[in-house]
Amino acid sequence: MKVYNTLSRQKEEFVPLEAGKVKMYVCGPTVYNLIHIGNARPMMVFDTVRRYMEYKGFEVNFVSNFTDVDDKIIKKAVEEGISAQEVSQRYIEECKKDMAAMNVRPATTHPLATQEIGGMLEMISTLVDKGFAYAVEDGTVYFRTRKFKEYGKLSHKNLDDLQAGHRDIKVTGEDKEDSLDFVLWKPKKEGEPYWESPWCNGRPGWHIECSVMAKKYLGEEIDIHAGGEDLIFPHHENEIAQSEACNGKIFAKYWIHNGFLNIDNKKMSKSEGNFFTVREIGEKYDLQVLRFFMLSAHYRSPLNFSADLMEAAKNGLERILNAAQNLQHLQKNAVADMMTQEEAEIFAGSQAFVEKFERAMDDDFNTADAISAVFEFVKYCNTNVTEKGSRELLENLYQRLDGLCDVLGLILRKEEEILDEEIEKLIAERQAARKEKNFARADEIRDILLGKGIILEDTREGVKWKRA
């Protein structure tokens, strides 16, 4: 399995620190509002990475935080006249709902920054003791960036370029030793949540939390650290500096970053008015469509979002779902139980698609290529399977298709829904009407059912129905 590592800017063979196990940390959202579809990309992408690792037999310890102390949260709390904790708790709950709807599995651990303050104080103290950090008069603690010689190794920047850059990175009123130094701990302002510390009553800077949580739940050395590409600098660069200066060990072996999601070819932003929450998309589409859409491009490429693209994704996903439902429908009505010799060969032939799928995923999680293997498999099923197929063949093909889709987090099996007696009666009545060539009544019944969200399809194998 090859993984593109931002550190080396190359695809590298994935070798875990400990055989059979993967320690993975993904930077999670700051919970001050409903998550947007840009937040959704890394969630879906890295959930898929996790699923594939598990598919390959790894035991994955997957940690993803919620940043629940931050300026934006405090601002929101002030606006609503409630506590910061109430804001963050509310949006953590909402985020978990969205994740479930996107079929993103909960992490092994979802730590909260506010629950890990002790660890942060400890790490900051160690950094101060080692000379990598210093406190100034008002109690702010800064990281001494230039002291960490490898600073810039992830983002491939050199410090002098940063200082000579166009942008004026100096902020007035700061008393840092060097403009590159970043905050580890800062004093509280009036009315803000705070914790006691040796330096001042205050709260942690943003970067320190991830270093601490990764260390606590995964250890000083981890396999994979992931997040959006915008986090490379400065967030991940700073994490490396903190963790490696503190622990004296390589922090993460592989750094994986997903590309940005644009909307109508523009960066998503509230001021542009092209800002969508996952919740909004969920009102119009099953969020599986969003997931399918996101995985149809490579995770490192920028991805454009638009209404047309979602429609195309919806139609494409529908094709896979139809094939799965067809297999299930045929299976339900199969006459023969066991596979014939010929069928065994058909099933054996489908192994090729599994291999193509795995080859694609092994190559830096090429989900676009993996999906093409699924489509080829779908066509193979559609052309090789009839109402004469045995239950065993149909079950085998379905399981195989389901196994691949499960890696992508796509759910084939719709919930077992019990048809109301009324609906069953209507279907039967329609069949009778059709026999009598009373098509007006037949169409009328189909429309009635459509109104109830039931789509009927008259196939060679009989009437099929599905939920809209």
Place this chain on the structure above:
RNA sequence: GGCGCAGUAGCCAAGUGGUAAGGCAUGGGUCUGCAACACCCUGAUUCACCGGUUCAAAUCCGGUCUGCGCCUCCA
């Protein structure tokens, strides 16, 4: 100014040295009471442009044009 990414059919998108996957959309056909599903056929003599290397280039090298990202909170 520094660092980096991208340009493949109407659209989306793989492919990074061996002669262009897959999907959506379009048009035609099979099936069918109709619709839907499915299947068959329909598409790039060509991969932004110009040079070069090679028996062979979308893939490597040089240049040009265009779009984008990061360097500041950001997934």
